[in-house]
Amino acid sequence: MKVDVLLGLQWGDEGKGKFVDALASGYDAVARFHGGSNAGHTLIFEGKKIVLNSIPSGILHADMINIIGSGVVLDVESFCNELRILTQVGYAVQRNGKLWISRKAHLLLPTHALLDKYAEEALGDTKIGSTQKGIAPAYADKILRKGLRVMDILAADFPARVVQLLSDHAKQLEQTFALRVDVNQLYADFMRNIEQLRQFSFVDAEWEINKLLLAGKRVLAEGAQATLLDIDHGSYPFVTSSNTIAGAACTGLGIAPKTIGLVYGVFKAYCTRVGNGPFASEINGGLADQLRMKGNEFGSVTKRPRRIGWLDLPALQYAIMINGVDRLIMTKADVLSGMDVVRVCTSYATESEFQGYSTNCETANGNVFFKDFAGWPEDIAALRERKDLPEALQQYLAFIEDALKIPITYISVGPDREQIIPS
Known part of the structure; x- marks a missing residue:
């Protein structure tokens, strides 16, 4: 069997969570492969609005295995x-044993x-647009090889290592931003949450996912953020801190490229973007x-317009x-219903006469x-x-x-x- 991938094609907030939830009945497992609590996947079911940041969007399906992969930074x-x-809305996740967390x-x-938070605020008018959830510093510690992993929770020296990392961060905060923090209180709060995390299954996700595939099970990889926010392929520096494209499912879950099956790309009928960065087709003013x-276009995580x-x-x-x-x-x-005219950006030329999309922030708005x-x-x-849609x-x-040159398979x-129309 293959791992299908569902991800966003714009700057995020395309409605990925809804379609992971909608398509989940055709799969045996849903896996998050990157990002963290900076993602906000909104599900609306039976009038209940649920925003998920770290937990995969297949969690509302009782028999579904949900996996937080190795590429995730877990808040x-x-x-x-x-x-x-x-x-509170009737889904007791701990009881069904269907949420697995990668040890890595x-x-x-x-x-x-x-x-x-303080690094972003120090940028003033040149802010990146961070959600200030700590994702970039967490990935930085990972790359610097001083981060803590889920598997470390089971180690005897885990409390000491937490104190050490908190203390290192506290020193940075005081030296750089003149901010003093109470390490003891932060430690107590963190460890209280760690105790709840211990209730779940810590797994070698790469082995478990590959075993599912060998057993003929279907897996859906759930992307967070979106393609144009990719750390390598987006409009740097106005991007997120992880790779968001389909290839990142391989590294974030520990699967071979040949195991990738269908790639679903989700996009809005218009575009939105949170924070700074080039936005060639942007609309301003009353419209x-x-x-x-009308579209309730406010960040799921930050609430920013x-x-x-x-x-x-x-x-x-x-x-x-x-992808x-x-x-x-x-x-x-x-959301576009009721408009006299609907526009589509078909091309743009920059000063260098580049035709098509450019992630170069200096030339992307042409x-x-x-x-x-x-x-x-x-x-x-x-x-x-x-067939019933307006002409x-x-x-x-x-x-x-x-x-x-690709069919639109579903329309929300x-x-x-x-509220989904299959094509």
């Missing part, structure tokens, strides 16, 4: 908060978040405000190319060319078949599929998991 406090939220996943300490409110733009085809073509996308999923088509489509006044939220929307979809027409 233990956020993880415990998610457990409480799931319990790195742990995020509270001082990682403090380092992130942006209107779409932001998202920047709004028209669909950017060159950026999508780039994302499709580096090897097989199937497209469009979300939030319903002369942008658009194609205009007639809008559709109809409310499409209750529709469930593509203007049909033309919009056909143009996108022709330009990208509302936030609920049932």
